[in-house]
Amino acid sequence: MFKSFNGLELKTSELEGRFLIATRDIQVGEDLLKCKSYFAVTSETLKTTSCFNCIKQLPSVVKLTLKCNQCNEVWYCSEECKTQNLNKHQHYECKFFKKLKSPKLKVYPDFDIETFTEIRMVVGLLSRYYQDNLLNNNFIEEINNNNNNNNNNNNNNNNNEQLTNTLDDVFGLVENQVTEESNSLAKERIDSIVDFISELFNLVLLGSTTTATTTTTTTTTTTTTTTTTTSISISTSTLINENKIEMIKKINEKSRSIIHKTRCNQFGIWTKSNKCIGVAVSPSSSYFNHSCIPNCTDVRDGSNMTFKSLYPIKKGEQLTISYIELDQPTQDRKNELKYGYYFDCNCPRCNGDTNSTDSMDDWISKFYCCQKKCTGLYYSKSIVPILNTLTSNHEIHLSCSNCNNINIVSPSFFNK
Numbered sequence: 001m002f003k004s005f006n007g008l009e010l011k012t013s014e015l016e017g018r019f020l021i022a023t024r025d026i027q028v029g030e031d032l033l034k035c036k037s038y039f040a041v042t043s044e045t046l047k048t049t050s051c052f053n054c055i056k057q058l059p060s061v062v063k064l065t066l067k068c069n070q071c072n073e074v075w076y077c078s079e080e081c082k083t084q085n086l087n088k089h090q091h092y093e094c095k096f097f098k099k100l101k102s103p104k105l106k107v108y109p110d111f112d113i114e115t116f117t118e119i120r121m122v123v124g125l126l127s128r129y130y131q132d133n134l135l136n137n138n139f140i141e142e143i144n145n146n147n148n149n150n151n152n153n154n155n156n157n158n159n160n161e162q163l164t165n166t167l168d169d170v171f172g173l174v175e176n177q178v179t180e181e182s183n184s185l186a187k188e189r190i191d192s193i194v195d196f197i198s199e200l201f202n203l204v205l206l207g208s209t210t211t212a213t214t215t216t217t218t219t220t221t222t223t224t225t226t227t228t229t230t231s232i233s234i235s236t237s238t239l240i241n242e243n244k245i246e247m248i249k250k251i252n253e254k255s256r257s258i259i260h261k262t263r264c265n266q267f268g269i270w271t272k273s274n275k276c277i278g279v280a281v282s283p284s285s286s287y288f289n290h291s292c293i294p295n296c297t298d299v300r301d302g303s304n305m306t307f308k309s310l311y312p313i314k315k316g317e318q319l320t321i322s323y324i325e326l327d328q329p330t331q332d333r334k335n336e337l338k339y340g341y342y343f344d345c346n347c348p349r350c351n352g353d354t355n356s357t358d359s360m361d362d363w364i365s366k367f368y369c370c371q372k373k374c375t376g377l378y379y380s381k382s383i384v385p386i387l388n389t390l391t392s393n394h395e396i397h398l399s400c401s402n403c404n405n406i407n408i409v410s411p412s413f414f415n416k
Helices: 079-091 115-134 145-155 167-171 184-206 236-265 283-287 330-340 354-365
Strands: 008-013 017-022 031-036 039-042 218-222 227-231 267-270 276-281 296-301 304-309 318-321 378-380 396-400 406-409
Touching: 017 283, 017 318, 031 283, 039 115, 115 167, 115 184, 115 236, 115 276, 167 236, 167 283, 184 236, 236 276, 267 296, 304 378
Parallel strands: 296 318
Antiparallel strands: 008 017, 031 304, 039 276, 218 227, 267 276, 296 304, 378 396, 396 406
């Protein structure tokens, strides 16, 4: 999955898992990594106004008219997006999405509407496991020659290359176990989701929400001289059902782990007005660990992501992003990470003394977008030359990673 990118090295430690370090000094505004999500879904609340292929909303935020007529659960913004995605969608998750609201499935009172966003994400991944790994029935995508030529041109420059991911990469993601002791409410919700998904796969594959056991019927006839035992042959449909039952067991064994992995590693896809229109899983983007004083930011364009350097990074430093809104008190940030991502934050801003923490608060707050309710960070869209060679009145244009608001600063802005 990870290739040789200029200036980046992937490392692993028992404490921090996988992470990236800089192998050279990095300037402001460099493109460090570009990646496309392995799988993304639109938010349950906005699925009729958001495209399932590009994970974007039309500017007018109108209800879309193009959709999958088999499941009636996904919509598209254009014929082009529908053509690009529909066959793949119908190969994998469509038949499962179709049954998500079936009256045959148990109703879980603790499911809010956005629980179904998470369920759609997990079901999409498990449907790929079912087709690709259990049935060995991979979807073969048609490749447009023009796009292929463009990709070949991009591959000549590592900085423009976009990482792609596989299902094995998803399975290889780090997961933080959710237990009764660590988070009882989350554990209870996950238990319900696991049960719901098990019922869903049973319903789609077997026609029932419970797994039936199959037995071989035997008839014994006794006479005074002989005893004859006759086994009735098992029908082909029974053998097929037995195979499906075994597959469902394997899917059930994967579902909890997939939930843990996606909860820790998925990314929200946001509009400029700060609405979450979808979530995506992109294993290559999970190389960046969290820090409350990050040196990088992710810029999202639907299901595509680009990671940019916020300020100068020295050779040997770890590359980090923020998983949460940074403009919060220390304990609020730690709590959100503990209960949302299931780890304790040990970054310098969270564990420093009061004086150093105040200094770091002042430093990173310069990058906060000044627009009300926006949680984005200011970054440079282009590489800024070495700062100490610029004149004091040189203008550097920064853009918000969420809303694109512009902030014009001088080189001294980056002084710590």
